[in-house]
Each structure stands twice: as structure tokens, then as C-alpha cells.
Amino acid sequence: MKKFFQEIKADIKFKSAGPGQKLTESVGERAPRGKPNQPALQQPRQGPTNEARMAAAAALARLEQKQPRARGPTSQESIRNQVRKELQAEATVSGSPEAPGTNKVPEPREEGSTQLAVPAVCFTCPLTGATLRKDQRDAHIKEAILSHFSSDPVAASIMKIHTFNRDRDRVKLGVDTIAKYLDNICLHPEEEKYRKIKLQNRVFQERINCLEGTHEFFEAVGFQKALLPVPDQEGPEEFYVLSEAALAQPQSLRKHKEQLLVAEPVRATLARQRRVFQPSPLASQFDLPGDFFNLTAEEVKREQRLRSEAVERLSVLRTKAMREREEQRERRRYTYTLLRVRFPDGCLLQGTFYARERVAALYAFVREALQSDWLPFELLASGGQRLSEEESPAFDECGLVPSALLTFSWDAALLEDLRAAGAEPDSSILKPELLSSIEKLS
Secondary structure (H helix, E strand, C coil), rough: CCCHHHHHHHHHHHHCCCCCCCCCCCCCCHHHCCCCCCCCCCCCCCCCCCHHHHHHHHHHHHHHHHHCCCCCCHHHHHHHHHHHHHHHHHHHCCCCCCCCCCCCCCCCCCCCCCCCCCCCCEEECCCCEEEEEEHHHHHHHHHHHHHHHHCCHHHHHHHHHHHHHHCHHHHHHHHHHHHHHHHHHCCCCCCCCHHHEEEHHHHHHCCCCCCHHHHHHHHCCCCCEEEEEECCCCEEEEEEEEEHHHHCCCHHHHHHHHHHCCCCCCCCCCCCCCHHHHHHHHCCCCCCHHHCCCHHHHHHHHHHHHHCCCHHHHHHCCCCHHHHHHHHHCCCCCEEEEEECCCCCCCCCEEEEEECCCHHHHHHHHHHECCCCCEEEEEEHHHCCCCCCCCCCCCCCCCCCCCCEEEECCCCHHHHHHHHCCCCCCCCCHHHHHCCCCCCCC
């Protein structure tokens, strides 16, 4: 049957090629035999009839059924090549010329172009209370710590040690060494050797001198620099010597030591940027700023590694545990998430969270906004999934990144008790001061 159709196609092609020519004719003799000024009229080609089309389609269908199906690639190398081709095709269709294994960071949205759901990811300085952008955090905190020296030099020097030095292991080693110096003084106040610290000592140089803020701490707790003679040495050397006034107050030294040991780095906290919106059909639409998608240098490297592994991942069989680990790794792409909670009256409560924060943080955020914060309630994700405050999974584990809309619901047992008493929950749920600043979602 296939040969029959091929012969028909060849015959049609031969006839449409025009009149035949003799091999002995020259080029000049091949001119048209008709009148030179009258072009030859071609007869319009008649298409096949409906019956012929139906017969041809049925014949082709029978022919395809008889032919064996082409088998897919079986070797690992051929599978990898096929996957690469498919990934490249997907990248081309989506308008991205990058091949798998490359990374393209999403471009930030222009904040003035549309009404963003939140202007930017902001932070709050714990020392000044100022609201800061991401690129303002470190400089502002350092300035606040330095300005704190005029009022409390001991606290300021402790904050400087823990905040200005990023290597936490080195900070811990240096802090433990300083604490050992102070312990020796408190345990042996009569021993003069414990009240002096040689600045050129190897331990002091390797563990303490390399840390910012350590010299300010020694001076703040009562040490003074002095040049003292050293036995068997010609010239004097520089020492830290504890003053008599500080030695007379060992309880202050112990207090400063404990403060130094328990201190933590000063970090700006994520600002929730709480907002309340009127009921809106746009509740599930989120126009996020670029801060929610910008990747750090480490995240870019991680994305490059993950994309380069995509080919290998798709070419082998994976267990359930492997798939779960990959899904968790994909969720960690996001650092922040914007969450909205819709209440029974339709009002919306919005806040910004870390993607790794727990659901309990959202419950606390909602509870702060309620008039009756002691009444039990539930938060439901899409599809009616209940978010447990007791288990408190992370937001990225629940798929609530980079944004999500949740539903507020009173506890089922509470509703039954109220209805049994012939009552209903108060329709006004949020605090009046929040409703006074309610906005329109656009």
C-alpha cells in the first residue's frame, strides 16, 4: 500500500514538470513552441475527492499500526543526550537561551511600575528601632554600636567583638581566652602575675589581638597599657595591667565575664510590615519586589550546581527519599515569604516571614492582631490543609513560599459550644486600631 502511494506521488510530480524535451535538442531549441507573446496557461490541479482522502487516511492508519514503534534510548549515554535536548528545547520555548547548567537571576521589578504587595524586604535595628533595607543593615548596626561607646563602653565593646567578627569559631576561642584571664584574676587576686597580660604573647596575638573590639573591652573593664621591664631582656615590653580600682571590685569582673560569654551578634530582625486590607478578589495575587528573588553569590553557585545535576538526576531512577531531598533543596531557594490570612469577614492580614520560620510564628502574628487573642483558632492552607501550631513545620516545608494565602477559622470545638449556647462568634475579629488603618488592595 505504501509503495502504491509513492508511485502516485511520483507520477503527479512527473506530470507537473512540464512538456518533455529531447536530449539532442540545444538550449536555444527548448524555447516554448507557442506564440512568444502569449504565455502558456497552466491548467489548475484538481485536488483529490473526499472519498480519496478518506481512503488514503484509512490506509495510512493501517500501515502505521503494522509498523513497529520506535524504542526510546536505552543506554545511559543516549538517555543523557535525550534529556539534554529536551532541556534545551524547553529553555528555547520559554525564551531563555541559556543551556542547562547556567543560571539567570530574575530581574528585580521596578518598584514604581506597579503597586507592589510590599515595598521591599525590610529589617528593624534592635538598638535604634530604625527600619532598614537589606543593603543598609550592616552599616547602620556598626554605626549604632560605635555610638554606644559613649554611654556604656563595656557593653559596646562586647557587641563589637561578637558582631564585627564573622568567624564564630575564632570569636569563641578568643572570648574563652579572655574569660580565662578574668577567672585567674578573680581566683588569685593577690597574685600580681595574673593582673598583667603581655601583648606580644603568642596566645594573645593568635587568639585575641586578631579580633576587633578586644582592646576596647580590656580598657573598658579596667586594664591600662604600660611599658614594663622583662627579666633577661634589654628593653621593656607593653603589657595590659589591671588597675587597683578594678581589682577592688571582683564582682564587676565576674559580671563582665558572664556578659562576654553569653552575648550574641547584633543582627537586624526581619520587619513583619503588617498591613490590613479590605476584602478583595485580588487576595491571592502577589506582586513581589525583587528582594524576594535576588540570589546571593553562594545561592548563584548552588543554582549552577543544581542545574548541572539536572541531567544526571533525570537519567536515573530515584527513590522517594531522593525525591523528597530534591524538593526540599528546591524550596530553599527562597529566603523570604509573604503571607496573607483571610478572615471570615473577608479582611486580609499580611506579613513578611523567613521561609525557614515555623508556623508557630504565623499563629503568634495573627494572635497579636485579634481582639480576643485567647480564643482558639486554626489556619488553613489551600485545599483545606490545616497548619498545626503544635507540630509547627517550616513554611518552605509546607510549600508556602514565596507567597501564600491562608484562611482563618475558629476552632471547631469553640464553634460547637457557641452554637449550643445559641451564640455566634463576633463578626469583628481584628483590633479596632488595625481596622482604622485598613487599605484597599490593588
